[in-house]
Amino acid sequence: MRNIFTFGHRPAQRNWTVADLRANKGKLQLTEVTAMNGDQAARAAAAGIDTIITRSQMLKEVREAAPNTFITAALMLVDHPTENDVLEGAMRAMDQGADALYTTRSLATIRMLADLNFPVMGHLGLVPPYSTWIGGLRAYGTTADEALKLAEQFRAMEEAGAFAVEVELVPQQVLEELNKRTSLITFSIGSGSGGDVTFLFSEDICGETPNPPRHARAYGNVLRLQQEIELERSKALSAFQLAVREGSFPYKDVSVSLKANELEAFRARLDETRPCGAQSKG
Structure with a gap:
């Protein structure tokens, strides 16, 4: 150098x-x-x-x-x-x-x-x-x-x-x-x-x-690799579209869940409140 x-x-x-x-x-x-x-x-x-x-x-x-x-x-x-x-x-x-x-x-x-x-x-x-x-x-x-x-x-x-x-x-x-x-x-x-x-x-x-x-x-042969990448990209996007339409995605492992006791408490308290979007009569 x-x-x-x-x-x-x-x-x-x-x-x-x-x-x-x-x-x-x-x-x-x-x-x-x-x-x-x-x-x-x-x-x-x-x-x-x-x-x-x-x-x-x-x-x-x-x-x-x-x-x-x-x-x-x-x-x-x-x-x-x-x-x-x-x-x-x-x-x-x-x-x-x-x-x-x-x-x-x-x-x-x-x-x-x-x-x-x-x-x-x-x-x-x-x-x-x-x-x-x-x-x-x-x-x-x-x-x-x-x-x-x-x-x-x-x-x-x-x-x-x-x-x-x-x-x-x-x-x-x-x-x-x-x-x-x-x-x-x-x-x-x-x-x-x-x-x-x-x-x-x-x-x-x-x-x-x-x-x-x-x-x-x-x-x-980068062109071949690029073509394979684009093909794989298209396949992946199509698979995602189909999974959402069929209801197989999102699934439990990729979703956030409440613990059973917290969910039960949430539902009970929710029922005690005014429904979402309801307006008070004046």
Whole structure:
């Protein structure tokens, strides 16, 4: 663990720092997963996952659940529509303990954040929100021309001040060549093992996605368990409904009872009083 001081001026410990990630480039293959709540974050940290990425809105909960893990806060486009929104979101995320920021916005945005000395991750290859520009959701860099264009984008992002880049659905051979020629820490998703960090969505890893992307692999079958839970929930609710209708619930063991002598005293005294709801004649 490394002792650090967060941007929010609080002492903390981290499994990795930016300097460590840079020093590790081309060496040990690291891992990154998504975590959208505290439970996912805690499970990832317990499994020894190296880095976590989460939406900035979930950061506080995720950070509390994984206090020592390197966490990147994603400043999603729809959540931060203007440059001012991005800046405010970045400041808030760093104050809450983010170690890095992720954005799919322009180089100008990356430069603005990098100028504040914030570690910034960009996104190249297939960038899903902009997939219309390349003809849909498809691999990118599959021709020499596209691969060279990608090399230009790598250089531009590096010059803008990014420290890392998510590389999605790029041929492994292309990423391997680019990774040799860039100082950017490369996070590969669907781009083979040619990067520095292998990234997958937690729900794909755990088998929660009905139709996972081709590049993902399920190492569990949480979806089956979830379906069994929902089936069991439906059966239980139906059984309760039927039991009440049939009169088999509530039964003696789950009801409160008076002792026989107290019940007898209650009934005797009740008969001596005016019936409930009766009104005096005036």
